[in-house]
Amino acid sequence: MPQHFGDALVTRVRDLGHPLCVGLDPLLDQIPACFREGSMKPSDPATATSVEAFLIAVVDRLAGRVAIAKPQIAFFEQLGPRGVQVLERICARLRGHDVLVLLDAKRGDIGSTAEGYAQAYLASDAPIAVDAITLNPYLGLDSLGPFVKTARGAGRGLFVLVRTSNPGSGDFQDQLLSDGRTLYEAVAAKLAPPCDELRGPATGWSSLGVVAGATWPEQAARIRGLLPSAVVLVPGYGAQGASAADAVRSFVPGPKGLEGGIVNSARAILYSEAARHASNRSDWQIAFDRALDAAIAELRGAVLSRLG
Amino acid sequence: MPQHFGDALVTRVRDLGHPLCVGLDPLLDQIPACFREGSMKPSDPATATSVEAFLIAVVDRLAGRVAIAKPQIAFFEQLGPRGVQVLERICARLRGHDVLVLLDAKRGDIGSTAEGYAQAYLASDAPIAVDAITLNPYLGLDSLGPFVKTARGAGRGLFVLVRTSNPGSGDFQDQLLSDGRTLYEAVAAKLAPPCDELRGPATGWSSLGVVAGATWPEQAARIRGLLPSAVVLVPGYGAQGASAADAVRSFVPGPKGLEGGIVNSARAILYSEAARHASNRSDWQIAFDRALDAAIAELRGAVLSRLG
Numbered sequence: 001m002p003q004h005f006g007d008a009l010v011t012r013v014r015d016l017g018h019p020l021c022v023g024l025d026p027l028l029d030q031i032p033a034c035f036r037e038g039s040m041k042p043s044d045p046a047t048a049t050s051v052e053a054f055l056i057a058v059v060d061r062l063a064g065r066v067a068i069a070k071p072q073i074a075f076f077e078q079l080g081p082r083g084v085q086v087l088e089r090i091c092a093r094l095r096g097h098d099v100l101v102l103l104d105a106k107r108g109d110i111g112s113t114a115e116g117y118a119q120a121y122l123a124s125d126a127p128i129a130v131d132a133i134t135l136n137p138y139l140g141l142d143s144l145g146p147f148v149k150t151a152r153g154a155g156r157g158l159f160v161l162v163r164t165s166n167p168g169s170g171d172f173q174d175q176l177l178s179d180g181r182t183l184y185e186a187v188a189a190k191l192a193p194p195c196d197e198l199r200g201p202a203t204g205w206s207s208l209g210v211v212a213g214a215t216w217p218e219q220a221a222r223i224r225g226l227l228p229s230a231v232v233l234v235p236g237y238g239a240q241g242a243s244a245a246d247a248v249r250s251f252v253p254g255p256k257g258l259e260g261g262i263v264n265s266a267r268a269i270l271y272s273e274a275a276r277h278a279s280n281r282s283d284w285q286i287a288f289d290r291a292l293d294a295a296i297a298e299l300r301g302a303v304l305s306r307l308g
Numbered sequence: 309m310p311q312h313f314g315d316a317l318v319t320r321v322r323d324l325g326h327p328l329c330v331g332l333d334p335l336l337d338q339i340p341a342c343f344r345e346g347s348m349k350p351s352d353p354a355t356a357t358s359v360e361a362f363l364i365a366v367v368d369r370l371a372g373r374v375a376i377a378k379p380q381i382a383f384f385e386q387l388g389p390r391g392v393q394v395l396e397r398i399c400a401r402l403r404g405h406d407v408l409v410l411l412d413a414k415r416g417d418i419g420s421t422a423e424g425y426a427q428a429y430l431a432s433d434a435p436i437a438v439d440a441i442t443l444n445p446y447l448g449l450d451s452l453g454p455f456v457k458t459a460r461g462a463g464r465g466l467f468v469l470v471r472t473s474n475p476g477s478g479d480f481q482d483q484l485l486s487d488g489r490t491l492y493e494a495v496a497a498k499l500a501p502p503c504d505e506l507r508g509p510a511t512g513w514s515s516l517g518v519v520a521g522a523t524w525p526e527q528a529a530r531i532r533g534l535l536p537s538a539v540v541l542v543p544g545y546g547a548q549g550a551s552a553a554d555a556v557r558s559f560v561p562g563p564k565g566l567e568g569g570i571v572n573s574a575r576a577i578l579y580s581e582a583a584r585h586a587s588n589r590s591d592w593q594i595a596f597d598r599a600l601d602a603a604i605a606e607l608r609g610a611v612l613s614r615l616g
Contacts, residue, residue, distance in 0.1 A: 074417060077428040080436055109380075120388070139444075164447050165418075168451060
């Protein structure tokens, strides 16, 4: 029996007492000085080496402290095949540390192409095996089918974009439909059957979650109403300006505090002023731990705030 | 001065007299017998070797005969980093033969992530350099900005999903908005300013095109009305059941026949009965050429049909 992603994720979050997901966004111009080598241009082979050294150091600090990490695949793809090899090793290292891996890929395609993506990342013999992936719903429900099937068989998770955190997210997602709903509400409603079907036996949380940005807390609350058992991946906390209270707006009471989501933070943790300018790796480690602990403490406070 | 993608594409299509785009979809269970080695499972290293040998043979048959080819990145990603290396070499080989490369990746993300994807495929020093890429608009217009900027600077092209060819495409794309338009019409309307801005000096055709499936000819005609200078990438011709006449529904009269689009065909050309079962490569070559010539002849007929 493979694990059930929804159960595995929520159980780890409960054990750790916070919903932080650390975003692994290797921004070439932000990588701390003590990890930089060569020109740091995408085309320079030394750049992939620097990125890997930096991410290994980060991943080793996450072990036992966060439930899940989210590598953003674009930053690996920009380094070409070499970058994809780094991604493969970083994902394996995270899983070796018992940190779940959510690949932020926002894939969306149909039929055999969707099967190709599912095989690439979610199948039990995937070359780059991860625990969950983000998906784009624009092509319609049939585009999700192959992912749902593979997720069910291999115990993986899916996070479908519903309401993203960027300023332009309203361009299409907020379009008002003739039946009075917005597009993002129509998307959420369509996800209800597969979400329900993928609920976990232990916690009731589904392996089909959604993305709802912290920058739009009212919309996040509405999405919760439509999808009571979907784990919400919340981007936009920290660097994009949303508070911890906004970030947990879609959460509901659970046995150990508010639950039902994971809150992503990348830049505030990876690229704090102190971490970027640390002159050696032991100073970097201190700075990194401080930023990580601060985010954990803030989110722990937020999930405990409505209890007792 | 870099080339202008819209001008380069339309000029080549005019010179060749047909709008065929050959889809490079290496479906592992369909690759012709004479190229198969090992188990053909995604995890077997011999599989990438088979895929590469097959695609090299295909690409060498396309030289001088088609304006553009469309590799589907999912089928390379499913082979892991090895597959991405094959993609890199296949794209370089196509461009060496003077065939434009349209990478079907359907990417869509925001800010620095979108910049990462643009750097990965469209920048002049991209590790996997292609001439154009497909994009998903769900995240909003700001998600297209970095791609538009890179496309303008490096002379590349973009094809944004508007109305896809799959049966479920209507789930969201056909949602009726409160102002009486459908979602896909709202998407097309929002694309008008960047489409206009990227028009080519020689032909007037834009480097920002759209995807509109051959399976929905009425919708394709409506999209043409909203975006008069967008080149339309038309999937769904052949294997998905649409006729050549349906496929050119969004085309308009030009100096050498109907123009303003490219029509993709993958399976009918790559996996004809005769090609799949050819017992050696010279028989395969005959079968492949026959399927390619048939598609070219059919589309040539369709673009000439409303002339004279």
